[in-house]
Amino acid sequence: MSESSQATVHRPAGTAGQGARARIALVLVSHSERLAQGAVELAAQMAPGVVLLAAGGRDDGGLGTSYDRVSAAVGEAAADADGVVVIADLGSAVMTVESVIELDDELDGRVRLADAPFVEGAVAAAVTAHGGGSLEEVLMSAEHAGGTFASLDAAVEQAGQERDALAPEPGDLSRTVVLRNPLGLHARPAALLARMIAGFDASVTIDGVNGASVLELMKLGATGGQELTVAAQGPQGSEALAAVVEAIDGGFGEV
Amino acid sequence: MTLDVAWALRWTRLTAQEIARSKAELTELDRQIGDGDHGENLNRGFQAVLAKLDTVDPPEQIGDVLKLVATTLMSSVGGAAGPLYGTAYLRAAKVTGLAELDPHGVVALLEGALEGITARGKASPGEKTMVDAWHPAVDAAEAAAGQGAGTTQVLAAAVAAAREGAEATIPLVATKGRASYLGERSAGHQDPGATSTALILAAALAAVETADPVAATPDE
Structure with missing residues (x-):
């Protein structure tokens, strides 16, 4: 019908x-x-x-x-x-x-x-x-x-606290990378990163938030030109870190 | 009077008739505090029930009639009344695996319906919903049956209590359902779901009182 x-x-x-x-x-x-x-x-x-x-x-x-x-x-x-x-x-x-x-x-x-x-x-x-x-x-x-x-305000505040908790520890691999696409970490690239990270046996944070959570990434509100800190740990930590940095550096196909 | 499968069928047909006749009134009540589709939705559902009854083998038990009404309403109503009344008829059907209802059977049927509606809608009395008609109806039926009333009197007690309960929703402020979005402004209007509940129960009573003389003739 x-x-x-x-x-x-x-x-x-x-x-x-x-x-x-x-x-x-x-x-x-x-x-x-x-x-x-x-x-x-x-x-x-x-x-x-x-x-x-x-x-x-x-x-x-x-x-x-x-x-x-x-x-x-x-x-x-x-x-x-x-x-x-x-x-x-x-x-x-x-x-x-x-x-x-x-x-x-x-x-x-x-x-x-x-x-x-x-x-x-x-x-x-x-x-x-x-x-x-x-x-x-x-x-x-x-x-x-x-x-x-x-409650985005509360979430941002909570994210700040979680960020402290998730701060890179000694032994974590960490790199900084600049967001190159003008629109920044909007829904599509956030989902792309989250999916990519979920595929590794590694725990990855981006500016302190869980990189496998698309909503956490979107909440960062990261815009073009902003510098992000990516940290990883776990058996595939270095592979995950390299892949994430490459994706961000590549501008998600938007540059 | 016997409350058997023939009664259940008369009840269903009378309900469809009554809902069709009151369609505009129910929709108008719903327009004031809801989304204005209760009459249309319920009428579509009960017309679908009538159509279904014409295509299936004649139901043999009261429970078969109630189950047919339940599944048809769920499939065809389209609004909240579908799953609510659908679950009510379904739970009512579970407790009536009997060929005929005695006064306690009537109470069990009504209790099943109330249980279905509260399970599905999670409303309590006083929230301006159909529960405000069902709850007093079950209480009144229980009290009547406890005092030794017959099936007709038990149903009559339920109908009177449901009508009073529906009218008593007028001053209430809705806290469940679509009307709750209106807050204080929902006061001053009778709840459409409680109103249709009173209509459905009144049809159950009317179905006893208008017993088809052929069906009522005892087997020789």
Whole structure:
């Protein structure tokens, strides 16, 4: 019925290859068909290796939530993945998801509804899933996205404290590098870095924040020309450090 | 009067009739404090229930009717009333694996419905939601059954309490659901969900009182 040109499903390009790394799929449920599709599109740009399904609107395409659409999307996602995290926008979408989870016996605890803001939660969860996160990790990532954006002042203050805690220790590898792209560490490069870092067996901080967290990186608000301190530790610390520095120095293809 | 599967079917058809007749009124109530779609949504749901009843084999048990209503409402309503009433009918169906309801069966059905709505919507009495009609209805039904009333009187007690409960939502300030976004401005309007609850329960009573004479004839 919905002959929309926008995708309702995002699947990794090479499902059998590297894209299969994400074990957790996401279902995004909105009152609006287009809002759900837009959220899938946005999250897919940041996390191309994750199966993302939109379940928005009523069966006739109007505003609302459809039990059948949600049920079909959740079933399809669960068939392919170890687990499914669902993010929903408003009251009836949340209640419809809960009904689906309660009524479908085959889902068997592998589907969880995140108590998360729709867009921020979807992006954070998708990036964590892309990095190979477990059901619990992807869920937590979505749920913590709310606090990250809800009170930015508090978050910045907290980030300052965490920064002290994450300050490079003796033995850490560390380098400084200048952000060369004019727009700085906006969403796309932040996601790119976070994904890259998650792929190494290493712990990397950028200006003191967790480099594997796309939201932490975006919160830095780092702009073009700014100098960043990258520190790494762990078995693949030096490889991770080199890759991150190279990506930043390369301007993320934007220079 | 017997509360059997024929009663459950009459209840369902009368509910659909009543919701269709009150569609504009419910939508108007919802326009004042919500998003103005309660009447349309619920009517779409119950019309879908009628259509479904015409295509399936005749249900054999009360619980089958309730389950059919539950799944159809969830699939077709589109608003919060879908999962809320859907879960209510579903939980009501779980407790009525009986061919006929006695007064305690009526109470169990209503309790199941209330439990479903609170599980799904997480509202408590006094928050200006459909719980404000369901809660007093269950209390009144329990009290009536405890005093030895018959099925019809138990239902009548529930209907009277649901109507009073719905009217009592007028001065309340909403703290759950879409109306809670309005804060103080939600006071002065009757809650649409509590209103539709009273309609649904009134149809259950009417379905007893308008018992189809053919269905009521005992087997020879």
